[in-house]
Amino acid sequence: MELNSIGLPTGQSRELAKDLNVLLANFQTYYQNLRGIHWNIRGKGFFDLHAKFEELYNDANLKVDLLAERILTLGETPKHTFEAYMKTSSVPVGENISKDETAIRLIVDSLKELLIIERRILLASAEADDEGTNAMMSDFITEQEKTVWMMKAWLAEKV
Template sequence: MNLNSIGLPATQSKELAGDLNILLANFQTYYQNLRGIHWNIRGRSFFDLHAKFEELYNDANMKVDMLAERVLTLGEVPLHTFEAYTRASRVPVGKNISKDEEAIRLIVDCLKELLILERQILEASDKANDEGTNAMMSDFITEQEKTVWMMKAWLAEKI
């Protein structure tokens, strides 16, 4: 078996890096959505949501960096152009969203897609014995599930 410099199967690492690049692209779209709703939110919830959206986009920005660095650690090149992000992303794109409920629903819809991708990567990284990617996905999933619960609570909806 051909192992890379960190002792993982080279072929599986390349595939995982590809999956992580797709997640990276989706996170970049999610990040831009969060910036947009942060800038454009209006109404009585402005102060609370403006601050919350900033917290979320700062977190997403940190995760983008972590994903890119993991792709590099696996020996591949992270996606880094808007064209590549647009091609690979499947999270919904929010445009001109200024209403609180619409903004929260966009976050929930984006996180649902991110969680689906992260669970797929978690399964693949487990099979490759890639604990670094596995731990990252587990952490992302745990945080995002809590965020979905909180957003659904704000909407007065069940998970």
């Protein structure tokens, strides 16, 4: 079996990098959604939501960088054009969203898509004995599940 420079099976690393590129594309869409709702939110909850959305987009921006660096660590090239992201992303695109409930639902729906992809990567990275990717996915999942719970609480809905 051929191993890459970090001691992982080359073929499995290549496949993981492809999956991570899918996640990267989805995170870029999620990030843009967060920027849009941060800019356009209106209403009595403006101050709280404006700050929360900024917190979320800053976190998403960090995760985008972590994903790109992990793809590079696995020996592959991260996607880096909006065209590539839009061809690959399954996260819903939100446009001109200014209502609080619509914005929160977009976040919940987006995180659901991200979590589905992350769980798939988590299983594949465990199979490849890729602890670096596995730990990253585990951390992302833990944080995002909590965010979903909080957003659903804001909506007065159960997870």
